[in-house]
């Protein structure tokens with residue numbers, strides 16, 4: 587994919603910021619398996635409402651490589667990416683953040699990515715499973731829905747239960763719905779209903795489940811085309827990710843498309859229930875050195891793909907959305 591001017595225009599790289607020399611104005615917010623996010627806490631400057639995203643100590647790929655990868659590969663999703671500024675940091679600054687948070691960071695990485703803090707207002711979080719989280723704003727002005735859509739694909743014919751449902755089952759996570767229902771307008775309402783049914787009766791503020799359900803349906807319908815876009819980017823004619831993963835013999839076998847689709851499968855989507863604005867987070871370039879763990883996981887899942895009905899407990903899986 588060719589990087590176009592408008593994408594470059596929205597990103598600024600290599601900025602030098604003096605407020606980034608004050609580690610006390612940044613507080614640890616959250617982390618995943620490869621990144622930690624710190625929020626700016628003083629409300630002076632142009633940094634209020636911002637977070638800085640740094641690589642964890644064990645991460646193989648540095649910020650600049652990730653930043654360049656996003657700019658070069660995801661122009662098709664440009665409208666849904668938050669503004670990202672790559673900033674240069676002193677090692678002492680990163681070291682101080684590591685010290686204050688107790689989170690081990692990559693001290694050799696001279697860069698971080700500055701973004702708007704999506705979770706700026708006080709929220710109550712309701713996590714339905716690892717991939718579906720609501721962030722309710724007590725003031726009811728904008729609640730956020732966080733989703734990891736994972737594999738949006740047409741499963742090969744021999745697979746009865748898609749990889750998302752199989753993975754949740756394998757990890758003993760609660761199966762709320764099958765994300766393949768997001769791929770057809772006919773099953774989109776069903777997908778929303780599956781989720782709303784799993785919300786507790788008492789919601790923060792004075793929201794009701796049916797109000798949230800209506801907001802979610804409306805927001806996801808509005809963003810149907812974006813989900814389709816992600817589906818089309820993840821899939822290529824004749825590409826069978828299951829087969830490709832099982833047949834890898836070394837990291838040299840990981841081709842650019844497999845690598846790219848692994849990035850897309852790891853993205854997080856955040857949707858405003860009121861504004862309906864959809865934001866895509868986390869399009870990190872994946873290290874090919876992970877090939878063996880990808881393959882092992884794929885092998886472990888094999889038994890779930892074809893479980894007979896009586897054992898599967900995968901009630902909500904729909905293997906063919908279209």
Ligand SMILES: Nc1ncnc2c1ncn2[C@@H]1O[C@H](COP(=O)(O)OP(=O)(O)OP(=O)(O)O)[C@@H](O)[C@H]1O
Pocket residue numbers: 615616617618619620621622623637639668701702703704705852854867868870
């Ligand atoms: N722009 C942002 N505003 C507010 N919070 C954010 C932002 N970006 C990330 N976060 C928070 O930080 C967490 C970790 O970020 P991120 O998903 O980028 O890390 P990761 O290591 O790639 O995670 P994973 O292991 O799930 O891939 C997110 O789950 C989210 O809660």
Ligand SMILES: [Mg+2]
Pocket residue numbers: 618619620852868870
């Ligand atoms: Mg990630």
Ligand SMILES: [Zn+2]
Pocket residue numbers: 747748749750751752763764765766902903904905
């Ligand atoms: Zn499924």
